[in-house]
Amino acid sequence: MSEFLNVVISIVFDGLAYAMILFIISVGLSVTMGLMGFVNLAHGVFAMAGGYATVAIMSQLGIGFLPALLCAGVAIGVASLVLEQTLYAPLYKAGELDQLLLSIGLVFMASGAFTYFFGPDPISVQIPDYLHGQIDLGVRSFPTYRVFMIAVGIAMALGLWISLERTLIGARIRAAVDNRPMAEAVGINVNRLFKLTFALGSGIAAIGGGLAIDILGLTPNFAIQYLVLFLIVVAVGGLGTIRGTFVAALALGIIDNAGKYLWPEGGAFFIYAVAIAILLWRPSGLFGRTD
Amino acid sequence: MSSTALQTSGLDKNFGALRIARNINFELQRGARHALIGPNGAGKTTLLNLITGVLRPSAGRIQLLGTDITGMGQSKRTRLGLVRTFQINQLFKGLSVLDNVCLAIAERTGVASSLLVPLGHHHQVIDEAMHLLHMLRLDGDAMQLVNQLPYGRQRLLEIVIALGQNPQVLLLDEPAAGVPSAESQLILEVIDSLSDDIAILIIEHDMEIVFRFAKRITVMMTGAILTEGTPNEIAADDRVRAIYLGDY
Amino acid sequence: MPSLVGSHTRRQQMQPTQNNQHPSRRHRWHLAEALPWVIAVGAYFVFPDYLAFGTQILITIIFAISLDLILGYAGIVTLGHAAYFGTGAYAAGMLSAHLGWNEPISGLVLAGTAAAVMGWISGLVLLRYRGLALIMLTLATAILLYELANTFEDITGGFDGLLGIHISPLLGKFDNDLWGHNYYWYTLTVLVIVFLAARRVVFSPFGRSLIGIRDNVQRMHAIGTPVYRRLVTIYTISAGLAGIAGGLFAQSNAFVTLDVLGFARSGTILVILILGGTGRLYGAFVGAVVYMVVEDELTKLSPEFWEFGVGLVLVLVVLFARRGLLGFITDMNELMHKARS
Numbered sequence A: 001m002s003e004f005l006n007v008v009i010s011i012v013f014d015g016l017a018y019a020m021i022l023f024i025i026s027v028g029l030s031v032t033m034g035l036m037g038f039v040n041l042a043h044g045v046f047a048m049a050g051g052y053a054t055v056a057i058m059s060q061l062g063i064g065f066l067p068a069l070l071c072a073g074v075a076i077g078v079a080s081l082v083l084e085q086t087l088y089a090p091l092y093k094a095g096e097l098d099q100l101l102l103s104i105g106l107v108f109m110a111s112g113a114f115t116y117f118f119g120p121d122p123i124s125v126q127i128p129d130y131l132h133g134q135i136d137l138g139v140r141s142f143p144t145y146r147v148f149m150i151a152v153g154i155a156m157a158l159g160l161w162i163s164l165e166r167t168l169i170g171a172r173i174r175a176a177v178d179n180r181p182m183a184e185a186v187g188i189n190v191n192r193l194f195k196l197t198f199a200l201g202s203g204i205a206a207i208g209g210g211l212a213i214d215i216l217g218l219t220p221n222f223a224i225q226y227l228v229l230f231l232i233v234v235a236v237g238g239l240g241t242i243r244g245t246f247v248a249a250l251a252l253g254i255i256d257n258a259g260k261y262l263w264p265e266g267g268a269f270f271i272y273a274v275a276i277a278i279l280l281w282r283p284s285g286l287f288g289r290t291d
Numbered sequence B: 001m002s003s004t005a006l007q008t009s010g011l012d013k014n015f016g017a018l019r020i021a022r023n024i025n026f027e028l029q030r031g032a033r034h035a036l037i038g039p040n041g042a043g044k045t046t047l048l049n050l051i052t053g054v055l056r057p058s059a060g061r062i063q064l065l066g067t068d069i070t071g072m073g074q075s076k077r078t079r080l081g082l083v084r085t086f087q088i089n090q091l092f093k094g095l096s097v098l099d100n101v102c103l104a105i106a107e108r109t110g111v112a113s114s115l116l117v118p119l120g121h122h123h124q125v126i127d128e129a130m131h132l133l134h135m136l137r138l139d140g141d142a143m144q145l146v147n148q149l150p151y152g153r154q155r156l157l158e159i160v161i162a163l164g165q166n167p168q169v170l171l172l173d174e175p176a177a178g179v180p181s182a183e184s185q186l187i188l189e190v191i192d193s194l195s196d197d198i199a200i201l202i203i204e205h206d207m208e209i210v211f212r213f214a215k216r217i218t219v220m221m222t223g224a225i226l227t228e229g230t231p232n233e234i235a236a237d238d239r240v241r242a243i244y245l246g247d248y
Numbered sequence C: 001m002p003s004l005v006g007s008h009t010r011r012q013q014m015q016p017t018q019n020n021q022h023p024s025r026r027h028r029w030h031l032a033e034a035l036p037w038v039i040a041v042g043a044y045f046v047f048p049d050y051l052a053f054g055t056q057i058l059i060t061i062i063f064a065i066s067l068d069l070i071l072g073y074a075g076i077v078t079l080g081h082a083a084y085f086g087t088g089a090y091a092a093g094m095l096s097a098h099l100g101w102n103e104p105i106s107g108l109v110l111a112g113t114a115a116a117v118m119g120w121i122s123g124l125v126l127l128r129y130r131g132l133a134l135i136m137l138t139l140a141t142a143i144l145l146y147e148l149a150n151t152f153e154d155i156t157g158g159f160d161g162l163l164g165i166h167i168s169p170l171l172g173k174f175d176n177d178l179w180g181h182n183y184y185w186y187t188l189t190v191l192v193i194v195f196l197a198a199r200r201v202v203f204s205p206f207g208r209s210l211i212g213i214r215d216n217v218q219r220m221h222a223i224g225t226p227v228y229r230r231l232v233t234i235y236t237i238s239a240g241l242a243g244i245a246g247g248l249f250a251q252s253n254a255f256v257t258l259d260v261l262g263f264a265r266s267g268t269i270l271v272i273l274i275l276g277g278t279g280r281l282y283g284a285f286v287g288a289v290v291y292m293v294v295e296d297e298l299t300k301l302s303p304e305f306w307e308f309g310v311g312l313v314l315v316l317v318v319l320f321a322r323r324g325l326l327g328f329i330t331d332m333n334e335l336m337h338k339a340r341s
């Protein structure tokens, strides 16, 4: 295989794995902001908590990586409801500045608390043997964990997409994102619907956080470090659209990888330049409503 | 100089498939006393929004005092003398009554771009604001915050702000709706006392007010103009009677 | 999603206390306004060992005032104000390190000018947007500058910082001594000038029109305000003042690192201003002093304790004291007056 093709494949492949992490973690945020108009800078906290919960569950209960991931997802999803009920709900009608400040406060609190309990150093996770090493996919061999990551991301995107398009609850969510007053007028309980999707989104983000440990690493700074990135993915994709979040994650993930590979000194320059260009062109994101 | 103050030709506004303004050809004479009536949802406020630039028309043109203003920004139209009030109060709720009026006067007189001299040193602005407030008997409330003012008095303030803009063409969107009668009388007196040079268009549901005030009446229905004429012609129009006056 | 694209001032309760004062008296000086200056001068004599720290507080106050002009008065929510602080810091630093332009006062003026130009150019683009798009764009713009500075490390020093800043003595006489005596006075003087200018702007008809824009932009359009132009103007002024703060930062530390442009700096200054209270200029003083002193004390105990604490305070302020400490104090004052009468 030619060297050039090899490089392109590497960029796309690593970009894809990165994009899937971005997607899994950000998709819940997209729903929060789309459905309730809540500017939530603290969404990364769920992913971070999911990461730590996964590690803690594995060591405390002695169960494997994948079951621990699921447990963490459920636990964080449920716990997030408490947060939603006590702190977010009172601010749904407030201005975006209030929401932004409250959620920044939560990020700081989480960062301090996780440092206190888990220490400031990066922690690692024991992934099962069958996800280690390389896997041969015909053309070439790839790191197994990243292949797994991509598969999980695509499965999750498909699952969410199908449940949004094909189920009654999905139809209700679409209606509520599209026109909230109208949805309420036809009897949809948007608040309850939202709590459900909020918990689901946080749970998925928690799973994403657990999955990301082996690729991004995990420190108590995670929620601050990646705060901007998750927000950018959601804003570029358009609020409340799964398709938009997926496309934005793909585009930004691959562009970021390509940029870092082709121009290492440029750092993360590309991803922000592209994000700004897209937002200037379409302020409500690629798939956001423009009215 | 032509006698037309404001003219729209072929004005359309679509929201997707929804046509909320359809081929509106409307003319307001200089010094007019003109009323715009029609049932709720007829598109009266929409027409005002199109004329003042809050909404962009999907088709058609607008002329103000001989100038084409179709693509012009809202604030530029205002500076040409096109002034409106709002059906739903648009006030500076966190500011005092006096500040609300001062903002408008400072903007009109060009004082508002002054960066380094305190507003308090521009006595002419404050004096004029107090004078206008006095006309609508709001001078006693000058230092109240607007959000502490009763609704009726907030409606008066809507008018004061508009007057502070020194209108050539004044568009009033249901100025007296929901206002206690003492205050609605006051509003009408003030409007009556305005200079003959000013062209006034009033949207109003109270037929008594309409017939007392207007020399011409335009009737709107479902986004289009149904008919136009003198009060007598309108009162005699069967279609208008059937669909509109009958309600009252 | 009306709450995202619509007016972002709903329920934000950012009403400066002076709104119910008569316009002809509002701009006059009150006795209480002497307090911060008495404290600032007094601190020089009471805490002679902490003047370098004091200088950093004064710089933060200038930065917070610059943010108050756009956020507190004009209602522009930004997560990227460090862009202009950083521009000023790098301008002052690079003037000295690369061009040997070591004279501090002219260096500071140039730092402010560079930041103002940056603010003007970016403002022309950014201020066409509102709501969430504006927040995201300010955020991304600042990070873009950060990444640029990181990329061009041969001129910015990149991650390791900009070395070789040698600022000449002030007025040819007063050096940046180890204890920061001279720079304390220098910074305090700049703060006085910046504050006087900001105070003038705030009480001018222009400043009042900013409050109008914050309160009801729709009506401002209707009374003929060129809203976009006003916003660009105040954004440029604000950026210039932020650049002056950044310039002072570079000169007093003789060192600039990437974090002058970082997201943390944008976030922190926002928190400081909210903590002190927006739309009242003095909120910047209260917020900066309280935040920095408490930070200094608590991080000595443990950094995570401080992080948790500042987060908790922010949450409490948003939920219960949305007008900041200063607003909280005035509200309490009014309550006590009412209770007494």
Ligand SMILES: Nc1ncnc2c1ncn2[C@@H]1O[C@H](COP(=O)(O)OP(=O)(O)O)[C@@H](O)[C@H]1O
Pocket: B015, B018, B020, B038, B039, B040, B041, B042, B043, B044, B045, B046, B047
């Ligand atoms: N921004 C908008 N988007 C969609 N429909 C609108 C909008 N503004 C007004 N309409 C619709 O246009 C019609 C006319 O409204 P309006 O002009 O307010 O009527 P009127 O002032 O005569 O009572 C109404 O059916 C209203 O629902």
Ligand SMILES: [Mg+2]
Pocket: B044, B045, B046, B087
């Ligand atoms: Mg109407």
